[in-house]
């Protein structure tokens with residue numbers, strides 16, 4: 001995204017990036033949203049989003065950041081189109097320069113596909129130690145490239161790997177099916193847990209035998225949180241599991 005801005009001499013990409021990210025965070029957007037801020041030759045400010053967010057999103061949320069940057073016009077340069085490559089061998093790439101190697105593999109063995117940014121593991125470190133393969137997020141400059149990769153797969157590490165559309169999920173996103181964090185119900189492979197009582201049923205199937213309330217809180221409810229076992233609803237924002245995840249994000253933004 002580019003904006004034509006009146007920049008003064010105190011322009012600091014780091015300070016500006018952090019203040020923008022903080023503004024988003026304060027509005028409940030779990031970022032970081034902005035990856036970098038640079039000045040172009042024509043003194044435009046170029047704001048690049050992290051691959052979880054699009055320039056479109058930043059434009060839509062102009063009200064959040066417009067007071068922090070002076071500008072006359074904001075326009076979109078190039079959104080990133082992100083995919084997830086599954087079955088990437090952890091043995092070959094679970095090393096420090098793994099992401100760079102993946103960039104190389106994509107470039108060398110998939111003609112016409114240049115990934116942008118740095119690919120990163122979606123599979124946690126613990127799982128990568130235990131599993132033979134994991135998932136990696138890869139960004140392309142155009143939607144056409146991303147769609148082509150989804151359709152034709154990619155060659156990485158000598159194998160043809162499955163590629164799917166990336167759906168961004170913040171670490172604080174809570175699954176409405178199992179009540180755990182970091183995924184949504186459409187991608188949930190865990191058994192259902194009730195948001196109200198932590199039992200093994202869907203929240204919609206929760207039932208009070210006294211007042212016959214179904215799928216909702218009633219005065220007879222003794223709530224229990226599946227994440228921390230305390231007597232509150234699983235989606236209670238004061239839950240220590242939730243605040244811990246949120247705290248980690250916050251420190252990431254403030255570095």
Ligand SMILES: [Zn+2]
Nearest residue numbers: 175177178188
């Ligand atoms: Zn789930």
Ligand SMILES: [Zn+2]
Nearest residue numbers: 194197199206
């Ligand atoms: Zn229940």
Ligand SMILES: [Zn+2]
Nearest residue numbers: 208211218220
């Ligand atoms: Zn009841």
Ligand SMILES: [Zn+2]
Nearest residue numbers: 225227228239
């Ligand atoms: Zn809790």
